[in-house]
Amino acid sequence: MANKVESFELDHTKVVAPFIRKVTVYTGAKGDSLTKFDLRFMQPNLEAMNMPGIHTLEHLLAVYLREEALGDEVIDLSPMGCRTGFYLTIWGDRESSEIEEMLLNSLKKVLTTEEIPAANEIQCGNYREHSLEEAIEYAEKFLNSYK
C-alpha cells in the first residue's frame, strides 16, 4: 500500500459519469477510519467543468455537505486537478449509498442558491473567479443523469 496513489489505479476509460465511487478507506494507528469518495461529475477525457463553476461548487459543497453530515464528519472536499469532479474525505468506513443522499441534497440546495458564500477578498483566494450559473448547471447535470 505504501506510496500508492489510489486515483492512478482507476481505469478512467471504464467509468460512466456521473458517479459516486468509494476510493479507499484509511485506518489510523488507534483504529479511526476515514473514507475517500470520488464524486465524478464529468466523463473523464471527454468533458470538464470550467474553473469558475468548480470554484463556486467548492464553496457551496463545503457548506452544504457539512450541513447534511453530522457536525464534524467532513474532513475535506476538494476539486480534482482534471476538472471532472471532487474528492470527499469523511470520518468512518462509509459506503457510497450513505454519501448519495448527502450529495444529492447538497446539489439540490445549489439549484436554489442566490449568493455564493465567502466569495470576497477576505475569505477567498480568488474571489473574482466564481460562477453561480455554471455551478447550478453542473449540479443540474449531475442530478439529471445520476442513476
Place this chain on the structure above:
Amino acid sequence: MANKVESFELDHTKVVAPFIRKVTVYTGAKGDSLTKFDLRFMQPNLEAMNMPGIHTLEHLLAVYLREEALGDEVIDLSPMGCRTGFYLTIWGDRESSEIEEMLLNSLKKVLTTEEIPAANEIQCGNYREHSLEEAIEYAEKFLNSYK
C-alpha cells in the same frame, strides 16, 4: 466547531505567499488525529496558477510527497478551487516545520522531472491538460521565495 469551513476563517488579505500553514487538526472518536495544511504557492487575489500546471503538480506531488513521508501517512493532496495552492491532509498532529522538508524536497524533485506520471487516458481524468513546464515554473517560484 460543527459546520465550520476552516478556509473561510483565514484573512486572505493578511498573508504573504508562498507559505505553509497548519489549518486544522481533526481528531477521531478513537483518538487518531490528522492535520490539514495549506500549501500556498500564489498570493491570494493577485496571482493564480494555470490549470495545466496545477494538474501536473497534483500528479507529481501525489507521488513525491508519499515518497518523502513514511508510507501511508499522506491522506490527500488536492488543488484549491482558487488556483493559488494545495491542501495536504496527513495522519498525526503535525507542525508546519515537519511538512516543510517534505514539501521542499518534493518540489526539488519536480525541477528535474522529465516525465509526468500517470498522464494517460487510463490513469488520468484529463490527460491532455498537463504542463510540466508550468509545474517546474511554480515549483521554482516556491523554492526561490519561501523563507
